[in-house]
Amino acid sequence: MLDLHRVRADTPGCLGQAFLDSAGSSLPPRVVTETVITHLRREAEVGGYRAAAERADDLADVKTALAALLGAQPGDLALTESATRGWADFFYSVPLAAGEKILVSEVEYASNAIAALQRARSTGAVVEVVPSTPTGEVDLDALARMLDERVRLVSLVHAPTNGGLLNPVREVVDLAHAVGALVLLDACQSVGQVPVDVVALGVDALSGTGRKWLRGPRGTGFLYVRPELAATMEPAALDLHGAQWTEESGYRLAPDASRFEFWECSVAGRLGLGAAVRYLLDLGIDEIEQSVSALAEYTRTELAAVPGVTVRDLGVDRTGIVSFTVAGVDPTRVRESLAAKDITVTVSGRGSTYLDMSRRGLDAVVRASPHYFNSFDDVDRLVEAVDGR
Known part of the structure; x- marks a missing residue:
């Protein structure tokens, strides 16, 4: 069981307010903030190159920590500036030809959908939408009927941005691999709140962010690429980190997923990400999942009892997004009213998950996302404020 007193003491930002937006950008623990600031100060003293060299082992440990969390090897990971950047770096490197297909689910995130539509326009490929079940998950029977040798990629969102469901992954992977299709998993909203094992799931690639459930700094993210696949792919963009200039007209790609990385980055941000992952590993992802689940279900139950409130979450297996x-x-007015009472939530609009929101006739929803540093008192503050609007 998590020590709530300890994690709240480690999170000064959660004291005196009800912060319920870890699905947006969470509150970092003290060690993350101190790690970032300490390195920035060191850069100011000796310059960025020397400061980075002094922390070479710690920088290498960022991938080691992420690998421990994801069940991967350090060489299977590339560090990026965001989940979107990692997702796009892989997606734009998958060859596509006219008539080939990209499959997306109804809860596809806008950035991913826009990229898919752009590539379809430029290559002649086709984007098709896999229907959802009545409970909101990707419909596996429908997916099986849609899969054939023309499908190059299945884009799957593990946990959507606008609600609490968790999509089945291994089942999608097995169906897709049977026809030779790749599966790219957007785990932006799942890594850090539920266990994610890339080997057990069998995904070809996975993208994630530091700023949400991992409680790391903004401007950090990562990409996992299945090692056998990484060795065969050439990223759509390269620099002198992802490849070496070995002759006048030739270069050699890095041997692993680091070919998807670029030289320039926020070293302080990456060190902060490593500190965040180590903090999570110390607490234990199973304990975190239990805490988040209990808080989220309590939030759903209590909000549903308030007259005029409708909880919009779908899904059989559900996450910490409520x-x-x-x-x-209007949801924006709800958010602003709560902010005036030091309760932080956010709004998810139709543009973020256009297909799902349109299908359900929703323009926007209020999104509350409690994390393990929250207390049940935080949830009570939210419910009481909504009830007393």
């Missing part, structure tokens, strides 16, 4: 609407009140 979405709801208040009858007759």
